[in-house]
């Protein structure tokens with residue numbers, strides 16, 4: 001593809017993303033390229049890098065366009081605006097690439113040219129920007145993020161703009177971390193051990209591992225270090241009865257099954273049949289034999305039948321995903337204040353339902369990939385207020401037995417991980433114990 005054709009394809013991809021503001025952009029991009037198999041891999045990388053570049057800066061670009069009187073810029077203007085303020089292009093160069101020739105974007109209209117002229121020379125981060133666009137954070141999340149990070153907010157916001165590393169979890173059912181590391185290195189994938197998770201490996205250059213033997217044979221799973229730590233905090237031991245209540249495609253079930261050494265029983269529940277279906281291949285590849293999948297449905301008697309029967313119940317609740325913005329930059333604009341309010345109520349209901357499953361003396365672990373206190377500490381406070389038979393188990397006290405030789409990542413009762421402080425995605429986990437009967 002010529003540079004101008006790549007630019008035109010990036011505009012088309014961005015237009016598809018803008019047309020479905022509630023759909024995750026990575027799914028839209030997958031569909032986009034599946035329908036255009038003629039786009040080769042390096043063109044594809046160029047096209048998606050450019051579209052993602054715009055998506056990453058969408059909040060700031062919206063502010064710039066508003067300042068010059070364009071309240072609803074389309075994909076053509078967004079890409080051109082990004083080229084101007086973020087990529088250092090000159091307006092002439094942009095006009096030459098919007099040439100109207102075959103496979104290229106149509107020529108810039110008078111209106112587009114006038115808008116872009118007003119943007120010329122503006123820096124991406126403008127001194128007049130209010131806090132939200134300056135930090136590249138949506139207004140609805142600012143109060144919660146300020147409450148969480150205070151003075152450290154700018155550093156966290158900057159860390160959320162950086163690309164996330166590729167983290168893997170060594171599957172202890174198939175070998176020790178050293179054995180898995182050697183297997184990866186032997187296949188030409190250099191990795192280092194992660195600082196916090198006893199099973200974690202980090203691939204510094206984000207080299208794809210999906211085709212390696214280590215991956216195909218289940219020696220490793222792709223999983224952020226923070227996500228691994230949630231499974232670690234569940235502290236599931238061989239022989240226990242465990243529920244992963246919001247299991248999705250079993251990311252944490254796999255890690256928990258490994259801590260149980262395949263002994264005992266783990267039930268992976270979810271309300272989504274599609275997500276649970278995605279677990280089948282992963283469980284097989286990882287050599288997990290002690291897991292069962294259970295689809296939760298309205299009127300389901302399973303929870304009642306299993307009331308107070310489990311030693312450990314993990315609730316990895318649906319949330320805003322604000323902790324994953326470095327991986328999913330589109331989620332910043334896909335989610336809003338109403339979503340947050342709805343999710344908070346949903347989380348409370350799920351947590352209360354899942355708590356029924358915990359046996360006296362057993363533990364409930366509540367986790368999110370959100371950095372917002374409303375979804376995290378405040379949710380736990382509410383639960384403990386409404387469930388006096390549960391008490392918080394402080395993480396630092398638990399930690400020593402879980403990762404000997406590694407200092408606890410937090411001093412507070414609950415574990416709140418963040419990109420700047422811990423180098424992980426943003427995660428939260430709190431452990432609560434039901435009083436023994």
Ligand SMILES: C[S@@+](CC[C@H](N)C(=O)[O-])C[C@H]1O[C@@H](n2cnc3c(N)ncnc32)[C@H](O)[C@@H]1O
Pocket residue numbers: 227245246247248249250251252253269270271272275296316317318319350
């Ligand atoms: C954060 S995701 C889970 C990710 C998964 N644990 C992992 O590690 O890959 C939240 C999950 O909660 C599920 N969910 C939503 N509402 C639910 C409910 N009422 N009960 C149980 N699961 C629910 C969603 O389908 C989604 O898979």
